[in-house]
Amino acid sequence: MNRNVTRRVFLNTAAAGVGLSVHTARAAETPARLGGKPVRTKPFPDWPVWEKTDEEALVRVVRSGKWNRVGPEVARFEEEYARLTGAKGCLAVANGTSALLTSLRALGVQAGDEVLLPPYTFVACVNVILALNALPVFVDTDPTTSQIDPAKIEPAITERTRAVMPVHLGGNVADLDAILPIAKKHNLPVIEDTCQSHLAEWKGRKAGSYGSTGCFSFQATKNLNCGEGGAILTSDPELLEKCYAFHNNSRGRKATGYTFTYTAPGLNLRMTEFQAALLLAQLARLDEQAKTREQNAQHLSRLLRDIPGLAPARMYEGCTRNAYHLYMFRYDPAGFGGLPRAAFLKALSAEGIPCSGGYSPLNKEPFVANTVHSRPYQALFSKERLAQWDERNQCPANDRLCTEAVWFTQNMLLGPRADVDQIAEAIAKIRANAGALAKA
Numbered sequence: 323m324n325r326n327v328t329r330r331v332f333l334n335t336a337a338a339g340v341g342l343s344v345h346t347a348r349a350a351e352t353p354a355r356l357g358g359k360p361v362r363t364k365p366f367p368d369w370p371v372w373e374k375t376d377e378e379a380l381v382r383v384v385r386s387g388k389w390n391r392v393g394p395e396v397a398r399f400e401e402e403y404a405r406l407t408g409a410k411g412c413l414a415v416a417n418g419t420s421a422l423l424t425s426l427r428a429l430g431v432q433a434g435d436e437v438l439l440p441p442y443t444f445v446a447c448v449n450v451i452l453a454l455n456a457l458p459v460f461v462d463t464d465p466t467t468s469q470i471d472p473a474k475i476e477p478a479i480t481e482r483t484r485a486v487m488p489v490h491l492g493g494n495v496a497d498l499d500a501i502l503p504i505a506k507k508h509n510l511p512v513i514e515d516t517c518q519s520h521l522a523e524w525k526g527r528k529a530g531s532y533g534s535t536g537c538f539s540f541q542a543t544k545n546l547n548c549g550e551g552g553a554i555l556t557s558d559p560e561l562l563e564k565c566y567a568f569h570n571n572s573r574g575r576k577a578t579g580y581t582f583t584y585t586a587p588g589l590n591l592r593m594t595e596f597q598a599a600l601l602l603a604q605l606a607r608l609d610e611q612a613k614t615r616e617q618n619a620q621h622l623s624r625l626l627r628d629i630p631g632l633a634p635a636r637m638y639e640g641c642t643r644n645a646y647h648l649y650m651f652r653y654d655p656a657g658f659g660g661l662p663r664a665a666f667l668k669a670l671s672a673e674g675i676p677c678s679g680g681y682s683p684l685n686k687e688p689f690v691a692n693t694v695h696s697r698p699y700q701a702l703f704s705k706e707r708l709a710q711w712d713e714r715n716q717c718p719a720n721d722r723l724c725t726e727a728v729w730f731t732q733n734m735l736l737g738p739r740a741d742v743d744q745i746a747e748a749i750a751k752i753r754a755n756a757g758a759l760a761k762a
């Protein structure tokens with residue numbers, strides 16, 4: 323045994339039944355951060371993945387001379403994506419941000435309204451609400467799942483709430499069995515942010531097909547990727563047409579090229595034929611990639627659950643498929659002889675395992691409060707209401723999660739099972755050497 327393995331850590335490990343070979347394989351070695359050999363020197367699989375079919379798709383569009391959505395590709399992608407997800411309708415848009423903004427506008431959210439959202443998410447979620455001069459109301463996170471805490475939604479609803487925007491974060495699915503009935507009771511639309519959850523399922527049906535709309539991103543890091551892109555799912559044909567008009571400068575499907583009269587505000591948030599052609603090519607391998615991620619993630623969870631101090635993100639019972647855009651777990655220094663998370667992340671990176679601590683609390687980003695107290699908001703909301711917002715803007719469980727989380731990216735789950743074994747080996751090695759690493 324390595325001199326650095328403290329008796330306490332060794333006994334904890336043994337007591338926890340960590341007898342699997344991956345947990346002991348490298349434990350006796352010196353950590354890479356202290357000059358030893360890293361567990362892994364090979365990079366994880368590259369992202370994006372492409373082949374000849376992707377190249378041919380782009381060439382096909384170039385040669386067609388139809389580069390905006392007048393060609394066949396966007397329409398074909400919308401059809402395919404609706405079929406794949408089981409939604410009645412799909413509108414392709416420029417990116418995930420456009421999908422959220424278009425949904426909010428088409429559902430009638432305006433300046434002075436309140437929209438509920440989680441604080442454990444990407445900045446685009448709050449940006450689209452602020453772009454409309456609506457008030458973002460943050461609902462604390464369930465740290466065991468990293469999703470919006472369903473028990474905290476109803477108390478956050480006021481007479482000015484106009485929409486609920488749960489985010490299916492990291493490929494996991496928020497508790498739709500709890501969220502949908504609350505929204506229905508209060509007559510509120512649900513905008514599912516499915517930007518990170520392609521092919522994820524709730525009770526066997528695709529995430530994104532439950533809410534008034536489901537919003538997807540096809541940005542470069544996403545499990546379905548065309549560089550930048552987005553889509554809205556909805557099974558409400560009237561809402562689909564409202565979304566279409568808004569994303570097309572307020573022009574409906576029948577508007578022809580040279581009519582320049584308008585009946586409502588809109589924007590140009592259209593997808594190009596290039597994006598759609600690439601998506602169609604990428605779609606061909608989406609399910610297989612998703613299966614590989616799922617199998618590897620499940621294997622990783624089995625391995626990590628045996629390591630004291632680590633808690634892989636739980637799934638609600640209704641989540642029948644996790645898209646694993648991120649592999650998320652919580653790290654407790656107490657299980658690692660007090661080694662702080664920052665030191666753990668550095669040590670793990672040094673072992674050749676890229677990792678991050680994930681989001682910081684979005685509700686506490688100074689620009690959010692600055693915007694909420696800016697001139698337009700002062701005109702829309704009373705002083706008391708804005709003071710209440712300050713008071714209510716507390717998400718302690720989320721604050722804590724932001725200090726505990728560790729993330730791996732989806733591409734790390736696309737290789738052979740041995741890749742995942744190496745992740746567990748590296749973590750076990752760090753744990754066995756936690757004492758020495760804490761002093762480094």
Ligand SMILES: Cc1ncc(COP(=O)(O)O)c(C=O)c1O
Binds near residue numbers: 443444489
């Ligand atoms: C949860 C979430 N919502 C919204 C977005 C915005 O998507 P996009 O970057 O395509 O505008 C992203 C991704 O970047 C995201 O991860």
